[in-house]
Amino acid sequence: MVELIDETARTKSIVLDAPEWAGHSPGQHLDVRLTAEDGYQAQRSYSIASAPADEHLVITVERLDDGEVSPYLTDELRVGDVFELRGPIGGYFVWRQSISRPLLMLAGGSGVVPFRSMLRDWATGPRSQTPRLLYSSRSLEHVIFRTELEAFSRDGVDVQITLTRESPTGWRGHRGRIDSPLLEGLAFPIADDPIAYICGPSGFVEAASQALLELGYPPARIRTERFGPSGS
Ligand SMILES: Cc1cc2nc3c(=O)[nH]c(=O)nc-3n(C[C@H](O)[C@H](O)[C@H](O)COP(=O)(O)OP(=O)(O)OC[C@H]3O[C@@H](n4cnc5c(N)ncnc54)[C@H](O)[C@@H]3O)c2cc1C
Secondary structure, X not given: OOEEEEEEOOEEEEEEOOOOOOOOOOOOEEEEEEXXXXXXXXXXXXXXXXXXXXXXXXXXXXXXXXXXXXXXXXXXXXXXXXXXXXXXXXXXXXXXXXXXXXEEXXXXXXXXXXXXXHHHHHHOOOOOOOEEEEEEEOOHHHOOOHHHHHHHHHOOOEEEEEEOOOOOOOOOOEEOXXXXXXXXXXXOOHHXXXXXXXXXXXXXXXXXXXXXXXXXXXXXXXXEEEOXXXXX
């Protein structure tokens, strides 16, 4: 591991040196396996935050205070530490530059991580799609990759943030959870033949998928990735 980057107060990007890594597609994830001195092992999945063409493989981890692995990765890990990786994993929640449909990305919390990989990849390609990211975050302080998202926004990506708990005075973005009324104004019309990717805690993914189905999105055009245990 070569670098740790503070993204928010509870989220860090972990920049990895993985010379044997065979490459990945945007949207895929990997498994991190930690082994304690007594042989005890713990394994968790993390979406890949870097684009295929980036110099280093990057994951971005949000600390869950009562968690087993994420507090270790965000608070204890030091540059130079070594741990096992397995991947890339996943063939369904994958985006490729050859998919020319309008790209709708719905992110809940750390569910924005695979979309950073997709957007970085989009930025280096022919840009034949119109990407739109709708990102639900508890507060502005919890927004991961905020500076980079602002840069994407200047570069032609439609980045829309909705804050579910606290919003600063003068906030001009959206407020509240992602639901049908919000999506009605923001989801690409079906006539444009879009494709939607949804990523975040299971409850978020359920609600956002349901809202898109209600708007008439065919199930085959909705790809989902769930981070937490069901009901989280
Ligand atoms: C395909 C995939 C990709 C993922 N990508 C990322 C990523 O990019 N960044 C990231 O931070 N996490 C990601 N996760 C979640 C990650 O794998 C771990 O679940 C998370 O880091 C918590 O692990 P822990 O050991 O700290 O918590 P645990 O000890 O496993 O759990 C602690 C408590 O938190 C609850 N919990 C576990 N996971 C979640 C969750 N995601 N949300 C809310 N509550 C939870 C548990 O029910 C338990 O009560 C991903 C999960 C999957 C399946």
